[in-house]
Amino acid sequence: MSLRNPPRPAGGLPGTEASDMDELGRHRHRSMLRWARRSNRPPWLSIFIVLFVLVLPALLADLITVHDPLRGVLGDRLTPPVWLEGGSTTYFLGTDKQGRDILTRIIFGARISLTVSTLTILIGAVVGSTLGLLAGYFGGWIDRIVSWMIDTFLSLPHVLLALVIVAAIGPSFVTIIAIIAVTIWASFARQVRGETLSVRETEYVARARVAGAPPWRILLRHVLPNIANTLIVLATLQVGVVILEESSLSFIGAGIPRPNPSWGVMVADGRDQILTSWWVSFFPGLAILLVVLSLNLLGDWLRDFLDPKMRQRG
Amino acid sequence: MARYIVINAVRGLLTLFAVSVLVFFLARLTGDPLDVLAPVDMSREDEEALRAQWGLDRTLPEQYFAFLGNAMKGDFGPSFKYPTETAGSVILDRLPNSIKLGVVSTILTLVIGVPLGILSAVRRGSLVDRVAKGFALFGQSVPEFWLAIILIWFVAVRWHVVPTSGITGWRSYVLPSIVISIFGIAALLRLFRSAMLETMGSEYVKLARLKGVSELKVIWKHALKPASIAPLTFFGGIVVRMLTGATVVEIVFSWPGAGLLAYEAANARDFPVVQALALFTAAAIVIMNLLIDIAYAYVDPRVRLGQKAVV
Numbered sequence: 001m002s003l004r005n006p007p008r009p010a011g012g013l014p015g016t017e018a019s020d021m022d023e024l025g026r027h028r029h030r031s032m033l034r035w036a037r038r039s040n041r042p043p044w045l046s047i048f049i050v051l052f053v054l055v056l057p058a059l060l061a062d063l064i065t066v067h068d069p070l071r072g073v074l075g076d077r078l079t080p081p082v083w084l085e086g087g088s089t090t091y092f093l094g095t096d097k098q099g100r101d102i103l104t105r106i107i108f109g110a111r112i113s114l115t116v117s118t119l120t121i122l123i124g125a126v127v128g129s130t131l132g133l134l135a136g137y138f139g140g141w142i143d144r145i146v147s148w149m150i151d152t153f154l155s156l157p158h159v160l161l162a163l164v165i166v167a168a169i170g171p172s173f174v175t176i177i178a179i180i181a182v183t184i185w186a187s188f189a190r191q192v193r194g195e196t197l198s199v200r201e202t203e204y205v206a207r208a209r210v211a212g213a214p215p216w217r218i219l220l221r222h223v224l225p226n227i228a229n230t231l232i233v234l235a236t237l238q239v240g241v242v243i244l245e246e247s248s249l250s251f252i253g254a255g256i257p258r259p260n261p262s263w264g265v266m267v268a269d270g271r272d273q274i275l276t277s278w279w280v281s282f283f284p285g286l287a288i289l290l291v292v293l294s295l296n297l298l299g300d301w302l303r304d305f306l307d308p309k310m311r312q313r314g
Numbered sequence: 315m316a317r318y319i320v321i322n323a324v325r326g327l328l329t330l331f332a333v334s335v336l337v338f339f340l341a342r343l344t345g346d347p348l349d350v351l352a353p354v355d356m357s358r359e360d361e362e363a364l365r366a367q368w369g370l371d372r373t374l375p376e377q378y379f380a381f382l383g384n385a386m387k388g389d390f391g392p393s394f395k396y397p398t399e400t401a402g403s404v405i406l407d408r409l410p411n412s413i414k415l416g417v418v419s420t421i422l423t424l425v426i427g428v429p430l431g432i433l434s435a436v437r438r439g440s441l442v443d444r445v446a447k448g449f450a451l452f453g454q455s456v457p458e459f460w461l462a463i464i465l466i467w468f469v470a471v472r473w474h475v476v477p478t479s480g481i482t483g484w485r486s487y488v489l490p491s492i493v494i495s496i497f498g499i500a501a502l503l504r505l506f507r508s509a510m511l512e513t514m515g516s517e518y519v520k521l522a523r524l525k526g527v528s529e530l531k532v533i534w535k536h537a538l539k540p541a542s543i544a545p546l547t548f549f550g551g552i553v554v555r556m557l558t559g560a561t562v563v564e565i566v567f568s569w570p571g572a573g574l575l576a577y578e579a580a581n582a583r584d585f586p587v588v589q590a591l592a593l594f595t596a597a598a599i600v601i602m603n604l605l606i607d608i609a610y611a612y613v614d615p616r617v618r619l620g621q622k623a624v625v
Contacts, residue, residue, distance in 0.1 A: 152329045154554065155603070156336070157595035159561045163580030164340055164588050244457055248562050251459045252577060267460050271566075274467045285460030293455035 046294035058114035072099030105261035128188025136196025237299035390590035401586035412571030423498035431506025453500025479568035509541035
């Protein structure tokens with residue numbers, strides 16, 4: 001699932017995934033070089049959307065809303081958006097069948113999306129990078145075990161696992177974060193392992209080793225800083241992946257429990273009334289689309305901007 | 315070559331074993347199936363009898379090995395929800411529907427994604443290229459469940475072109491397969507575009523052009539063949555991702571396939587069915603990865619000859 005943009009190979013060819021990926025990355029960069037030179041301006045619109053649809057609403061939700069995200073006014077249920085006939089300026093994007101303001105719930109939903117993605121990516125990045133660093137640097141049996149774990153976790157039918165766990169113990173924040181973190185770490189481990197493999201062969205790492213630096217010092221001072229950019233790019237792209245995953249699981253009832261306003265839950269809530277009250281499902285889904293699209297554009301731009309190979313050539 | 319296949323096959327088997335352990339214990343440790351299935355007014359004796367009949371009175375490791383042994387013989391035990399049927403037969407009832415949808419979606423992905431990626435690279439900067447890049451971005455960012463609902467709203471209900479749910483003929487395949495393949499199309503398009511751009515700028519393509527080889531031949535023979543290697547490695551990941559999307563899509567379209575079955579079985583705590591489904595899915599993924607590894611070795615001699623591949 002953690003396979004959006006760009007997808008990573010799930011098949012394992014021991015010792016080759018990294019270099020393939022690296023090579024593919026370079027293809028991309030060289031081919032995009034001319035394009036990038038012309039337009040390496042930051043994608044302002046994407047940054048704007050990420051800020052104003054995801055980050056700021058998440059941080060300021062209590063300050064900028066007047067309605068209760070959980071309890072609605074039943075008398076005002078299924079009010080259309082303000083520009084349609086029957087719309088009201090009180091409810092800018094309309095209300096759902098329980099009379100809750102859609103805009104308010106989207107704003108509070110941003111908080112859920114941001115919390116879930118920040119936590120899962122933090123856990124996934126720390127666990128994945130640690131294992132990836134160790135596997136890439138030491139090789140041997142450590143590498144074999146870690147590579148096998150990566151393959152296994154990428155082959156997990158995790159939607160099924162999520163359904164099982166949720167059916168048994170019920171949906172909760174902790175469950176969804178655990179389920180997503182379990183799928184996210186492998187992407188980080190795979191990428192970091194590959195980068196570490198190539199950094200390990202560099203002159204400066206060899207010299208640090210000759211100078212008597214212990215492995216942990218080489219990993220922290222020489223390898224990690226050199227793969228930091230990759231980590232930043234991957235983390236940015238993974239935010240979109242996690243938001244999609246969380247909303248999908250929430251949509252099928254295996255994610256954020258009701259009545260919390262997860263964007264996926266909101267789309268599910270309006271599913272039966274799509275013909276008569278389309279706004280209930282439409283706007284939360286649009287929020288997901290806009291935010292993920294912007295994060296993907298931002299990640300692509302960051303990749304071109306931060307990649308040192310690009311900078312040397314350009 | 316044989317050694318390489320064997321190593322990959324053993325890794326695949328180990329993966330399957332790990333999945334079976336994980337699925338079994340996750341499913342069992344999270345709740346007692348009798349809580350859900352036994353009628354409230356069932357007597358204690360009847361409950362114990364049912365427990366013994368399903369083997370739930372034994373220890374967990376015993377249950378696991380019994381499960382594993384039977385699973386290898388293709389026997390996943392009786393379904394808890396449909397006691398007259400075995401889990402295997404419940405799944406086999408539904409699986410063909412998922413496979414049919416999967417095949418249609420995969421064909422759609424390949425037939426649209428690959429040519430569009432090539433065209434986008436060959437006509438770089440053109441209108442086609444810009445539309446393709448926009449489409450790729452959209453396909454990688456849109457939530458499938460939302461797209462499915464919007465499509466039902468417009469195409470099925472407003473325009474009455476195709477049915478909204480279930481299977482009632484070929485028209486039923488249109489919307490679900492579009493939604494499932496949209497991510498794959500986007501991913502393949504992107505991969506083929508960048509791989510093609512790389513090979514089209516290579517020295518041997520320049521040489522071929524200098525020799526006066528026709529442009530069509532340059533694209534097909536000199537550029538496309540080497541450009542197909544890289545996307546191949548990523549194809550497994552794309553299919554896994556589409557499998558997940560398919561589960562959600564089956565639920566939205568009430569498609570009577572394995573994805574919808576998983577959803578129903580999990581809600582009914584029908585462990586044998588869920589376990590068997592998880593193993594089926596994992597096995598499918600493992601086999602596909604093995605096939606991709608073999609295909610990869612076939613196109614790239616460096617892998618076949620046991621050398622460290624690339625750079």
